[in-house]
Amino acid sequence: MAKQAKSDRQKVIDDIRKKQKGADKRRGYMIVGVCVVVALLIVGAAAYRPVMNWIDLRGFEDLDLESIGAPASACGKVETKPAEGSNDHIPTGTPVVYDDAPPAFGPHWNELNVAPAPMDDKFYFADERPELESLVHNLEHGYTIVWYDETIADDEDAVTELQAVAKKFPGTDNYRYKFIAAPWTSDDADGAEFPDGQHIAYTHWSAGGEGETDPEKAEGVWQYCSEFSGEALEEFMIDYPYLDSPEPDAM
Structure with missing residues (x-):
């Protein structure tokens, strides 16, 4: 009976450890994902103004100077x-x-x-x-x-x-x-x-x-x-x- 109880406790402990590892992995993925999103936002912000400048300049191409x-x-x-x-x-x-x-x-x-x-x-x-x-x-x-x-x-x-x-x-x-x-x-x-x-x-x-x-x-x-x-x-x-x-x- 004691041996069975010990086995049950070990199973519970193993399940907890397994869930913890899964949670840690998901947290790691989330951190990586957030970093990627932040990096993309930084790159996008840096590229936004040059792209918008190019678009704005195109709008003047067909206008006479006057x-x-x-x-x-x-x-x-x-x-x-x-x-x-x-x-x-x-x-x-x-x-x-x-x-x-x-x-x-x-x-x-x-x-x-x-x-x-x-x-x-x-x-x-x-x-x-x-x-x-x-x-x-x-x-x-x-x-x-x-x-x-x-x-x-x-x-x-x-x-x-x-x-x-x-x-x-x-x-x-x-x-x-x-x-x-x-x-x-x-x-x-x-x-x-x-x-x-x-x-x-x-x-x-x-x-x-x-x-x-x-x-x-x-x-x-x-x-x-x-x-x-x-x-x-x-x-x-x-x-x-x-x-x-x-x-x-x-x-």
Whole structure:
């Protein structure tokens, strides 16, 4: 009888151990499953924004430049001032303090692969933007630069809009597409803030007219906007094409 009781107890113990092992295995599967789900969520979150950016950009492909963004009324009048600094090359790495925010002309760097910035790069985020001294060299070569401030940089839709605009000026073969969209940061590295309520600035270094060679006629050109306007940009680039610059034939 005692032997039978011992056998029954052992069976109960074995059943408990078996159930415990099963529970441990199921718990292990659950932990693995949760880890997999978390990993997929992390990967999905990382991929979500690039995918959505791609989808958003596709939506602009069939739009004309003038149809993108706000109407031209979002921008103020074009402003100009006498320009200087053409062919004023200073050693790369030497900082320049520009009087204007942003600059439209002035001394600039001149080093292969550094200044001017390459024509095939049309849009920059803050952490990848060339130095101002390089971009001013682009202006000397006839580029139009669209500068955007921190307010725009913090707005994903506004940034996507500018990225889409940059894609309207592809490649390096057509000099009419000398265009760059670049961030402006109102800190010691860049300079003062844009005028109150303005978050976009178009700049161009004009020679004073297409084919003009008299440096006394050169001028910097600005147009500030509260938000991006493709309509205003198109008119700006028609009025101030790449040919109207100190060195239009240089890339």
